[in-house]
Amino acid sequence: MTRDIVTINPATEEEIASYDYMSDAEVTEAIEACHAAYDQWRLRSLEDRGEVLKAIAKALRDNTEEFAQLMTDEMGKLLQSSRDEIEACAEICEFSAEQGPNVLADEERDIPMGTGVVSYAPIGVIYGIQPWNFPCYQVVRYAIANLMAGNGVLLKHAENTTGSGLYLRDLMEKAGLPKNLFTVLLISHDQSDRVIENKLVRGVTMTGSDVAGRKIGQKAAEQIKKTVLELGSNDAFLVLDDADIDLAVQMCVVGRTYNNGQTCVAAKRFVVTEKNYDTFVEKFTEKMGKLTMGNPSEDGTRLGPLARGDLRDTLHRQVTESVDKGARVLVGGEPKDGVGYFYPATVLVDVAPGQPAYDDELFGPVASVIKAKDDEDAMRIANDSRYGLGGGIFSKDEAKARELASKHFDTGMICVNGFNAAIPNMPFGGVKNSGYGREHGGFGMKEFVNIKSVYIHQT
Structure with missing residues (x-):
């Protein structure tokens, strides 16, 4: 039946x-x-x-x-x-x-x-x-x-x-x-x-x-x-000129791969100023490439499968279309062969408007790294989105980051120097689309x- x-x-x-x-x-x-x-x-x-x-x-x-x-x-x-x-x-x-x-x-x-x-x-x-x-x-x-x-x-x-x-x-x-x-x-x-x-x-x-x-x-x-x-959303996490790069890399890997990358408030776009771009990309790509993918019930697994086969196929189409429009894959980018709906941790660079990696929500462990000229340009890029759920700022100047989050970041939730999804005593929700x-x-x-x-x- x-x-x-x-x-x-x-x-x-x-x-x-x-x-x-x-x-x-x-x-x-x-x-x-x-x-x-x-x-x-x-x-x-x-x-x-x-x-x-x-x-x-x-x-x-x-x-x-x-x-x-x-x-x-x-x-x-x-x-x-x-x-x-x-x-x-x-x-x-x-x-x-x-x-x-x-x-x-x-x-x-x-x-x-x-x-x-x-x-x-x-x-x-x-x-x-x-x-x-x-x-x-x-x-x-x-x-x-x-x-x-x-x-x-x-x-x-x-x-x-x-x-x-x-x-x-x-x-x-x-x-x-x-x-x-x-x-x-x-x-x-x-x-x-x-x-x-x-x-x-x-x-x-x-x-x-x-x-x-x-x-x-x-x-x-x-x-x-x-x-x-x-x-x-397609939340932007900003790595500003005065950011602690090692902290930013660590938390951005967590933010992109949390729940196998299938989280509405996951870190998805990583907007990094020119000053830190090369160092961030090198360290971030290295850590993403080392994540262990496998059975989610086993200890030691850092990345499980996507929830359905059609979701994996959709994610790969978005990656492929982004590459066709100018993005480059530094690690990952191809579905795993064999049983299970697995997709590897993936890093895309040369991400620009008009690509799904820039414009849309990629629901899986695919990171879009975008270069900004300076802190002001990074904030502009972060807000250049039809979405507005969450985001993040990495900066050693907490007062500056707090002001950017409160007055300039056009989203409902912003993490400063960290990543978290939801806490019971803090409001959860977004703006725009x-x-x-x-x-x-x-x-x-x-x-x-x-x-x-x-x-x-x-x-």
Whole structure:
């Protein structure tokens, strides 16, 4: 029997499991059940919701090894990275539980002849469409904030990480989350459009490409429903004249190959001033060329496979087109022969506008190195992008780097002298074609709430 969804281990190309799509009637029933669960959950105190989130954090840690292995099997991330991802998700649960009661508490304000109350009320069922690159984190990032806010949550996960979505649902329910409050939908794209149209769905959040984001945002706008979109980027990391080159090389290798290079806030374009260009390229290329590629479950592997064969093919087309338009490959640049969707760490130079390596997002371990005349030119090149999610600056002058990051870098997140993907108490999100809205840092809890004004007049 042919199944609608088949999950494949990208390192071995072996089938893991298969699933059928839900019928339209089952989808409608699932949404109604989620709404019914929300109708009870919204009445529970912020403190009670927080206790459930703390229990989910404990359950994540207690099941780390089993869940981590499943994620590695489904999408190819290094096993230690899977463990780290689960710990990050547990910390998100704890942050939301601890800060939620303060972030979402009623506020009183003086008004003429009385007291004004600002209340943050949940609005209902929130639909999340999530990618495969962080099978637990991408879901937890939006789901936990909305559960803390009192909403119900639907998930359409990427098909190749279906098992991870179902595992997380079961884990949450075992930890004490009411049944159906977090619901996984096994559905097609056409069915997904009808979910957005369902009157019980009050908001839509999506992480993915800017192409998909336009479609999802347009569909939600037709229904006058709010969206939060996180749409990837081609983040620039600047190596300025006064940078510590060894530190920059070390962190840029980590930033480009983290999660096998499949990260929306990964370092992708490396803009280096003329003063440091030759030294940086030599050292960076040497380190990228030494990365050990292989089984992501084995200790010592530094680079696993890409998540699917079509993703590897797309990445190689982007590299080939960039080379055809003038870029040069210093290391890597050819898919690995044999079993598994492997692509080597690759360094491109002579990268210029008009090439995919300059203009687009390369979702894999391919680095685009671009020469800048000076610090000012480096900042110009960094902002010469339709994206604006993250970026980085390497400079020994911290005050200067901070000013560039705060006043001139046109992105949502900037790392100075380092690399990190996300931290629970800092906002996460971008501008331009990287989307809109913010998650983490308490901001995500207020994206899908009804901010009410209550006027209490003295009598």
